[in-house]
Amino acid sequence: MGADTKVAGSPRLMVGEHFMLGDHACAEGALAAGLDFFAGYPITPSTEICERLAHRLPQVGGRFVQMEDELGSIAAILGASAAGARSLTATSGPGFSLMMENIGLAVMMEIPCVIVDVMRGSPSTGLPTLVGQGDVFQARWGSHGDYSIVAFSPSSPQECFDLTIRAFNVADQLRIPVFLLMDETIGHMTERVVIPPADQIPRTPRKRPGHAPGEKLFLPFKADGDLIPPMAHAGEGYNVHFTGLTHDERGYPALNAQAHEELVMRLSRKVSAHASEVTLVEEVYLEDAEVVVVTFGCTARSARRAVNLARQRGIKAGLLRAITLWPFPEEHVRRLSESGRVKRFVVPEINLGQVCREVERLTSLPVDRINRAGGAMISPQSIMEVIAA
Amino acid sequence: MTTAASVTSHTRIVEAHPIDKVLRADRFPHILCPACGIGSIIHCYVQAITESGIPLNQHVCVSGIGCSGRAAGYINVDSYHTTHGRAVPFALGIAVYRPDLRVTVISGDGDLTSIGGNHLIHAARRNVNLTIICINNFNYGMTGGQAGPTTPLSAKSSTTPFGSWERPFNLPHLAHAVGASFVARWTVLHIRQLKEAVLRGMHKQGFAFIEVLSPCPTGFGRPNDIGEGLEEMRRYRRRCQVDDHAYLPDIDIDLTNDDSPIVVGNFVDVERPPFHPALGEPAAATPKPDPDRAAARTQSRESSSNGQ
Numbered sequence: 001m002g003a004d005t006k007v008a009g010s011p012r013l014m015v016g017e018h019f020m021l022g023d024h025a026c027a028e029g030a031l032a033a034g035l036d037f038f039a040g041y042p043i044t045p046s047t048e049i050c051e052r053l054a055h056r057l058p059q060v061g062g063r064f065v066q067m068e069d070e071l072g073s074i075a076a077i078l079g080a081s082a083a084g085a086r087s088l089t090a091t092s093g094p095g096f097s098l099m100m101e102n103i104g105l106a107v108m109m110e111i112p113c114v115i116v117d118v119m120r121g122s123p124s125t126g127l128p129t130l131v132g133q134g135d136v137f138q139a140r141w142g143s144h145g146d147y148s149i150v151a152f153s154p155s156s157p158q159e160c161f162d163l164t165i166r167a168f169n170v171a172d173q174l175r176i177p178v179f180l181l182m183d184e185t186i187g188h189m190t191e192r193v194v195i196p197p198a199d200q201i202p203r204t205p206r207k208r209p210g211h212a213p214g215e216k217l218f219l220p221f222k223a224d225g226d227l228i229p230p231m232a233h234a235g236e237g238y239n240v241h242f243t244g245l246t247h248d249e250r251g252y253p254a255l256n257a258q259a260h261e262e263l264v265m266r267l268s269r270k271v272s273a274h275a276s277e278v279t280l281v282e283e284v285y286l287e288d289a290e291v292v293v294v295t296f297g298c299t300a301r302s303a304r305r306a307v308n309l310a311r312q313r314g315i316k317a318g319l320l321r322a323i324t325l326w327p328f329p330e331e332h333v334r335r336l337s338e339s340g341r342v343k344r345f346v347v348p349e350i351n352l353g354q355v356c357r358e359v360e361r362l363t364s365l366p367v368d369r370i371n372r373a374g375g376a377m378i379s380p381q382s383i384m385e386v387i388a389a
Numbered sequence: 390m391t392t393a394a395s396v397t398s399h400t401r402i403v404e405a406h407p408i409d410k411v412l413r414a415d416r417f418p419h420i421l422c423p424a425c426g427i428g429s430i431i432h433c434y435v436q437a438i439t440e441s442g443i444p445l446n447q448h449v450c451v452s453g454i455g456c457s458g459r460a461a462g463y464i465n466v467d468s469y470h471t472t473h474g475r476a477v478p479f480a481l482g483i484a485v486y487r488p489d490l491r492v493t494v495i496s497g498d499g500d501l502t503s504i505g506g507n508h509l510i511h512a513a514r515r516n517v518n519l520t521i522i523c524i525n526n527f528n529y530g531m532t533g534g535q536a537g538p539t540t541p542l543s544a545k546s547s548t549t550p551f552g553s554w555e556r557p558f559n560l561p562h563l564a565h566a567v568g569a570s571f572v573a574r575w576t577v578l579h580i581r582q583l584k585e586a587v588l589r590g591m592h593k594q595g596f597a598f599i600e601v602l603s604p605c606p607t608g609f610g611r612p613n614d615i616g617e618g619l620e621e622m623r624r625y626r627r628r629c630q631v632d633d634h635a636y637l638p639d640i641d642i643d644l645t646n647d648d649s650p651i652v653v654g655n656f657v658d659v660e661r662p663p664f665h666p667a668l669g670e671p672a673a674a675t676p677k678p679d680p681d682r683a684a685a686r687t688q689s690r691e692s693s694s695n696g697q
Contacts, residue, residue: 075482082469239466243461
């Protein structure tokens with residue numbers, strides 16, 4: 001609320017330097033990415049995204065709808081996206097749980113959208129106003145069945161802005177739901193955010209049908225070599241049919257094992273085939289590191305301090321920050337594991353052990369876990385102690 | 390569907406049936422049971438599309454899950470077969486982003502009023518520009534005949550083997566109470582009236598709710614001794630009373646009592662501002678009580694007390 005929009009640039013783009021809340025930076029990132037439609041339901045600690053967009057989105061010609069619940073929010077953004085909108089919803093763990101069924105629908109219908117989950121202490125109502133990182137696996141596996149998505153994890157308000165833009169681009173490129181897995185600390189942190197001019201904001205368009213409607217039959221689920229089908233929107237005359245049922249290239253239900261195998265494999269492979277393009281990491285001191293801290297989100301800020309403290313003590317510590325949490329940066333971990341130089345991994349996270357399982361399955365080296373149930377950040381000192389142990 | 394049989398001087402051979410282009414002929418045969426009412430309702434919707442004057446590519450059909458939810462898959466417009474209960478908010482997303490499109494939701498009573506009930510009442514309250522065709526067959530047909538929120542008192546189903554003891558919804562009353570601008574109830578026997586109601590819904594700026602009573606001989610008829618679909622149609626013919634001014638709290642359906650009427654009609658048709666999210670201008674002040682609705686209500690009560 002109370003966004004000062006009297007700055008350089010268009011009303012949509014608050015070009016310049018700001019001292020900005022993480023949640024607000026996420027909302028501004030969505031606007032910069034060309035957000036057309038937001039549907040959401042208030043929930044701590046994501047509410048500021050909803051409030052900011054209630055104020056800002058209508059001013060730039062977009063549509064803001066406060067829905068009756070999160071089930072409705074996700075359904076509404078899928079409908080709007082099916083009609084061509086760049087659409088967004090923002091929530092926290094409990095609301096994210098409610099969205100899971102239609103996240104599967106987004107995967108199956110290949111409808112791009114961005115879903116922000118600002119994680120708080122969980123399970124259940126948990127700690128609404130305090131930090132948690134317990135939704136990492138929910139983001140990957142929350143809906144029923146096998147599928148692949150992309151999830152980004154910002155560690156600063158600036159990254160909330162940058163990664164929201166990237167999330168929209170990846171969603172449109174791969175025709176998938178993309179998650180921004182923020183946490184309460186990052187969402188409620190105020191820091192310097194630089195918003196660049198429009199020509200520095202990348203936009204990946206959706207792949208669209210290569211012919212006019214009626215010219216010939218359009219097959220809405222016939223993928224090209226990149227495993228991604230072009231997308232026709234509602235009201236364009238292609239008379240498309242979208243269903244959550246297993247379907248053929250025409251979009252018609254095809255309830256048999258062969259069609260299911262082909263569809264589910266393609267939906268999964270289209271993400272893995274583009275994994276290297278969407279996998280972002282930050283590497284600190286990895287060129288000679290013997291102890292590597294694998295980290296993400298707000299915990300990465302403590303981990304960075306811990307690594308610096310360790311270096312001051314002469315310990316060859318390094319940091320691998322997963323900016324992309326899903327697909328997990330497997331190759332980066334494997335390369336370190338097989339370097340012959342790294343002796344140990346340390347994985348601090350505000351949950352009882354989620355990212356550490358990913359690291360454990362990728363290495364035979366020791367993996368030291370640092371886990372907290374939630375409610376507070378893990379201190380640099382406690383990470384430092386495990387690095388030094 | 391051309392025919393070469395016994396051509397008389399009055400017969401005109403046509404290349405295609407007028408509604409062929411609105412149906413996905415490549416999807417036939419359909420999945421519906423013999424004597425199911427859903428096919429007739431699809432026909433009414435398709436006829437309404439062709440008569441609406443709205444170009445085909447401006448119609449969008451959204452459905453949920455169940456036999457009725459399959460309707461979207463047979464209609465040759467942009468169509469979305471969504472998840473159970475979520476057709477209305479999905480349709481809201483389309484209707485809000487593309488207000489030039491005419492979005493119709495076809496789904497069942499269980500989908501729209503049980504698992505999707507919250508979305509239904511809020512979309513009606515907001516007066517979202519949608520036409521809802523709610524196919525009420527008194528049970529969950531796709532899963533094999535379980536009770537739902539419309540199953541009549543004492544009716545049997547696979548989950549009410551001793552008869553249902555829950556009071557069912559009176560859907561027109563519900564839709565009116567939560568703010569729908571147009572509310573109707575018809576049966577699959579009333580195909581002309583149904584088509585007209587759908588047309589009125591399509592041209593209504595706001596939330597139109599049309600309940601259609603429809604036989605489900607497999608799921609509902611069999612355990613309730615209604616026999617074949619034709620028998621349920623005979624009941625409709627025998628018991629339906631058209632009363633556009635019916636007092637809506639009184640139009641519960643008592644299928645067990647052969648003497649009680651099934652009241653059908655176009656009950657509510659009022660003008661209210663349709664849902665149109667703000668575009669940066671201050672919203673209007675607190676809305677005043679809607680004189681049209683108040684008048685309609687008074688009128689309903691009066692005409693209802695006047696007898697039928």
